[in-house]
Amino acid sequence: MNYRHSYHAGNFADVFKHALLALMLDYLKRKEGGFRYIDTHAGPGLIDLAGDEASRTGEWRDGIARLAQADLDARQQDLLAPYFAGLGGKPVDEKSFIYGGSPCLAQNLLRPQDRLTLCELHPEDARRLERNIGRDNRVRLLQENGYRALKGLLPPPERRGLVLIDPPFESRDEFEAMEQALVTAWKKWPTGIYALWYPVKEIRPVAQFIERLAARNIPRILRLEIAVDMIRTDGPLAATGLVIVNPPYLLAEAARDLLPFLARVLARGPGGSFLVSEVTGERPA
Numbered sequence: 001m002n003y004r005h006s007y008h009a010g011n012f013a014d015v016f017k018h019a020l021l022a023l024m025l026d027y028l029k030r031k032e033g034g035f036r037y038i039d040t041h042a043g044p045g046l047i048d049l050a051g052d053e054a055s056r057t058g059e060w061r062d063g064i065a066r067l068a069q070a071d072l073d074a075r076q077q078d079l080l081a082p083y084f085a086g087l088g089g090k091p092v093d094e095k096s097f098i099y100g101g102s103p104c105l106a107q108n109l110l111r112p113q114d115r116l117t118l119c120e121l122h123p124e125d126a127r128r129l130e131r132n133i134g135r136d137n138r139v140r141l142l143q144e145n146g147y148r149a150l151k152g153l154l155p156p157p158e159r160r161g162l163v164l165i166d167p168p169f170e171s172r173d174e175f176e177a178m179e180q181a182l183v184t185a186w187k188k189w190p191t192g193i194y195a196l197w198y199p200v201k202e203i204r205p206v207a208q209f210i211e212r213l214a215a216r217n218i219p220r221i222l223r224l225e226i227a228v229d230m231i232r233t234d235g236p237l238a239a240t241g242l243v244i245v246n247p248p249y250l251l252a253e254a255a256r257d258l259l260p261f262l263a264r265v266l267a268r269g270p271g272g273s274f275l276v277s278e279v280t281g282e283r284p285a
């Protein structure tokens with residue numbers, strides 16, 4: 001386990017993932033009843049963008065810093081409001097900004113009746129996460145393998161909620177592991193929302209992952225992606241995606257408005273691009 005999210009916090013992939021996560025949590029809050037947020041690979045939570053690790057790569061400069069400086073129209077403001085609320089406000093000075101990763105973003109957005117279960121396996125990041133979450137009766141922290149823990153957490157007592165599966169993609173079989181975790185989880189809790197994050201380092205493994213998911217006959221799957229540059233196996237990460245099972249009904253429409261904007265603002269080259277598509281497989285009539 002070498003991956004540490006603090007080096008990448010606030011980069012274009014985080015902006016994409018966290019803006020959509022915040023939007024989905026916001027949709028879940030439209031019903032009064034409490035829901036459960038499960039983060040299988042939570043990371044440390046809060047990351048100082050001026051700290052050693054984030055400064056060493058400076059990836060946030062092409063991510064949250066660009067978004068913070070962009071002009072937003074009314075629709076973009078609406079769609080990004082939950083993200084900025086989760087971050088504790090739109091960054092004014094990104095150089096002295098503490099960036100909230102997925103668990104802290106969710107902690108800020110959830111209500112007293114909602115619950116969070118957060119898994120983080122790396123001992124140092126688990127310690128940081130515990131410190132960053134502080135005392136909060138809504139939160140349960142597990143220093144466990146998130147894939148394994150997930151089975152025992154479903155279905156949650158609230159019967160409503162979202163599972164974020166956001167692994168580090170250090171191992172070659174991460175797509176297979178993620179797919180397996182989803183299929184097992186979906187059988188136990190078919191009505192939950194599942195958001196699976198992935199990097200697009202090469203087109204082929206992503207295409208194969210999507211094909212395999214389509215063949216699983218899970219009824220409602222949305223695929224969202226943005227690219228901020230040409231995809232090159234020897235270059236820095238340039239594209240990222242989320243597969244969302246049981247997407248909230250407003251999400252596809254929101255993504256069609258938000259993703260072209262994010263792709264344009266975050267583009268490192270001449271043109272960014274985006275994708276919003278349904279993943280459908282053959283189903284028996």
Ligand SMILES: C[S@@+](CC[C@H](N)C(=O)[O-])C[C@H]1O[C@@H](n2cnc3c(N)ncnc32)[C@H](O)[C@@H]1O
Nearest residue numbers: 005041042043101102120121122145146166168
């Ligand atoms: C991509 S980062 C998570 C980022 C975080 N979800 C966010 O959006 O801010 C992946 C994290 O998973 C942790 N990790 C790696 N393998 C794990 C496993 N099997 N179970 C739980 N956590 C794991 C890593 O230590 C790392 O902190």
